[in-house]
Amino acid sequence: MIKIGLTGSIGMGKSTTAQMFRDAGIAVLDSDRIVHDLYRGAAAAPIEAAFPGVVVDGVVDRARLAQRVLGDAGALKRLEAIVHPLVWAARDEFLKTQEAEGAKIVVYDVPLLFETGAETSVDVIVVVSAPEDVQKARVLARPGMTEEKFAAILQKQVPDSEKRARADFVVHTGAGLEAARADVAAILRSLERRG
Template identity: 45%
Template sequence: MHVLGLTGSIGMGKSTAARMFQRLKVPVHDADAVVHQLMGKNGAAVKDISALFPETKTNNGIDRKKLGDAVFRQPEKLKQLEAILHPLVRQKMHRFIDRYARQRRELVVLDIPLLFETGGDRFCDSVLVISCPKYIQDQRVLSRKGMTAEKYQGILKKQMPDMEKRARADFVIRSNQGRRYSFQQVQQIVEKLGSSDKSAHGTKDRKFCPHLSLIYKQ
């Protein structure tokens, strides 16, 4: 089974690309959704996070806005928060991979915003980075409700620069060229790396072919 890591800096269009893989019936592990679940009502991370940030606890779990504000005010606690969340997220990721490996699927996608930053790429056979020009990224992010220039810069500081991500990627899709173009690129990746709609019964694990990066990495 081929494990494709999907990542990209904030505002690049990674979530849109993830939905395109889902549209093609490729199983997608959404790390953000897992984090929301872990911090939701009765979530596995609620007890430890509320001990670290008592003001964030509610009857429905952790208030993510309050948590974001708390981390922004106390950046020295970020590593402690990551130490709580990352092992739990990784556990869910491995369960996802194991489940679809047992089903003998040819391709799965790990949608992880901080893939390189957390070392998640070591669990991937190849990595797709979604990118776009900086001015478009700025427009997209700063138009979001509740986003400020200060918050935006704080997020960027925690993320690997886009140029470095692209240099480390096996595939790059530039989302500013339109959704139709992006979907065509996703389709081609699915066709190259595995079946989008059937199990791979009787086949060996598919390995990444280095020459494929020449098609997409521009």
């Protein structure tokens, strides 16, 4: 089974690209969704124990948690020590299920693939990319987003140029949906030939 690591900086179109893989019949593990589920479940109690006051009605309040960990490397490490093992366990369960179903290719949708060292757990890296001006326009159109927040997010991410240099394949979303869909189809054809 070929494991694709799908990543891309904020506003590059990674979620849309992940859906294109799903539309092509490929199972996609969405790491953000796993974290959201964990924040409503298994991770809530240990996170509350480590960061008292961040859980409201049994669910981790992401804004409160962000206030506690942003800019504090030690706090972020404590949070990652709680969340990452739970995410990896969910990933392992996903893999077992896909293997049992005979999947030939699976996708891990991991926004911080390089930043967390997760690139070592995949066979192929696909980076979703768009020109800077397109990225900026997409991100600044999001509710509550500011130039400052956008700059702070970019500061924490591996630069797009470096991601593209480390990728096996790049999906270019700046040229529109059809061009991106064609990139995804070409990637799948290439990988099926390998398999």
